[in-house]
Amino acid sequence: MLCSTVLSSAQQFSVDVLNYTVLSADDLTVSVSGHAENLPDELVIPSTVTYEGTEYTVTELGRTSLMNTSITGIVLPSTLTKLGYGCLRNSKITSITLPSSVSTIDSYAMSLCILTSIIIEDGDQPISIYPYSLPFDDYYLYLGRNPLYYNSDGELADPYWDETPFSMSSGLKDLEIGPEVTEFPAESFLNSPYLESVVIQPGKLKSISSRLFSQNKKFKEVVLPETLTEIESSAFNGCIALTGITIPNSVTTLGASAFNGCTSLKYASLPSDIETIPTQLFYKCNLSSIVIPGDVSSIGYNAFVGCPLAEIRCQPIVPPSVDVYTFNDYSNPYDYSGTLYVREGCEEAYRTAKVWKNFADIQTTDIFTSVDGIRADDGPVRVYNLNGACVMEGEASTIGSLSAGIYIVERSTGETSKIIIR
Numbered sequence: 001m002l003c004s005t006v007l008s009s010a011q012q013f014s015v016d017v018l019n020y021t022v023l024s025a026d027d028l029t030v031s032v033s034g035h036a037e038n039l040p041d042e043l044v045i046p047s048t049v050t051y052e053g054t055e056y057t058v059t060e061l062g063r064t065s066l067m068n069t070s071i072t073g074i075v076l077p078s079t080l081t082k083l084g085y086g087c088l089r090n091s092k093i094t095s096i097t098l099p100s101s102v103s104t105i106d107s108y109a110m111s112l113c114i115l116t117s118i119i120i121e122d123g124d125q126p127i128s129i130y131p132y133s134l135p136f137d138d139y140y141l142y143l144g145r146n147p148l149y150y151n152s153d154g155e156l157a158d159p160y161w162d163e164t165p166f167s168m169s170s171g172l173k174d175l176e177i178g179p180e181v182t183e184f185p186a187e188s189f190l191n192s193p194y195l196e197s198v199v200i201q202p203g204k205l206k207s208i209s210s211r212l213f214s215q216n217k218k219f220k221e222v223v224l225p226e227t228l229t230e231i232e233s234s235a236f237n238g239c240i241a242l243t244g245i246t247i248p249n250s251v252t253t254l255g256a257s258a259f260n261g262c263t264s265l266k267y268a269s270l271p272s273d274i275e276t277i278p279t280q281l282f283y284k285c286n287l288s289s290i291v292i293p294g295d296v297s298s299i300g301y302n303a304f305v306g307c308p309l310a311e312i313r314c315q316p317i318v319p320p321s322v323d324v325y326t327f328n329d330y331s332n333p334y335d336y337s338g339t340l341y342v343r344e345g346c347e348e349a350y351r352t353a354k355v356w357k358n359f360a361d362i363q364t365t366d367i368f369t370s371v372d373g374i375r376a377d378d379g380p381v382r383v384y385n386l387n388g389a390c391v392m393e394g395e396a397s398t399i400g401s402l403s404a405g406i407y408i409v410e411r412s413t414g415e416t417s418k419i420i421i422r
Contacts, residue, residue: 031060047077061087083109144178179203197221319353
């Protein structure tokens with residue numbers, strides 16, 4: 001049974017356990033402005049409320065309206081457009097789903113909450129996010145719409161001067177980007193101190209913008225979709241915990257220094273249609289092997305400087321143009337101790353090509369799918385993806401049926417190898 005009470009102003013009233021303030025008498029919209037003393041653990045915000053025979057639509061959680069409450073769960077209506085300043089601050093909710101109607105998350109809206117999961121539902125309208133509106137402790141975020149960032153003055157944030165909601169002060173740990181997201185403001189996740197993993201669903205996002213995930217010290221895992229076409233400069237620069245990257249074959253453009261300084265990066269798979277490996281792409285990474293795709297015609301300076309490359313598998317028939325400092329810096333420019341594998345019939349071209357001729361050990365091979373080499377007669381194997389999940393169990397001869405990516409192969413003898421499937 002609904003119970004309604006008039007508060008001190010004709011523009012305010014209460015229904016059941018919530019207080020409301022009329023936002024527009026013409027549009028018949030209200031915000032939640034307060035609450036009764038005793039709230040249920042699971043609070044359901046209605047889409048409409050009726051007072052004195054008039055039905056109002058609930059469009060906002062008003063300023064500090066549910067702050068410091070003991071509610072552990074909340075259900076928001078599809079009519080809601082705004083989470084107001086501090087509206088849920090320091091409440092006990094552990095998860096929240098923002099419907100596609102929500103267009104604004106105001107400052108401190110969810111700060112000091114113990115949220116572990118935030119879902120911003122898919123939609124084609126952007127969502128505006130204000131400073132310190134998100135939790136400080138570890139949480140998972142599903143982001144289904146383009147974000148816009150505003151500073152404390154209510155102006156669009158300048159990424160070079162203003163912190164984004166996800167940098168420095170946010171507890172974002174795991175991020176999933178939905179298929180409707182098309183772009184991010186520059187440096188959106190720069191210096192996000194707790195960010196560890198990112199999954200990007202196949203969809204409308206075509207480019208990882210410059211410095212988008214740069215300088216995240218705990219960032220160790222990313223899943224990129226086959227719908228991606230570009231990774232811009234310094235996109236993952238300085239992600240020192242990242243250990244492996246599979247760049248989808250859909251990517252045709254890589255920016256300079258995209259993985260510069262990823263000092264734990266041990267394996268990387270380059271896209272098959274890439275034509276240029278840019279400057280400092282894997283500068284000071286920990287790669288021990290790399291496959292150069294067949295369409296590559298040039299490799300920039302410092303692209304692999306600092307990598308302990310023991311093996312390079314170069315697919316191009318014509319040796320790509322390289323700089324004298326592509327593989328080694330000025331302090332040790334003549335160290336070409338790794339083994340260079342080239343296609344049958346191409347050995348002479350590499351032995352006489354600038355820089356390539358400095359490799360003392362140049363060998364020919366027709367195996368370009370494997371980092372360590374898996375033979376068809378190796379017998380039964382188990383194949384694991386980089387997340388540790390077994391994706392295939394059977395004869396080694398069937399490995400070629402796997403989709404493109406990097407895998408770990410375990411032989412029946414217990415010996416393991418890394419392979420790249422293209």
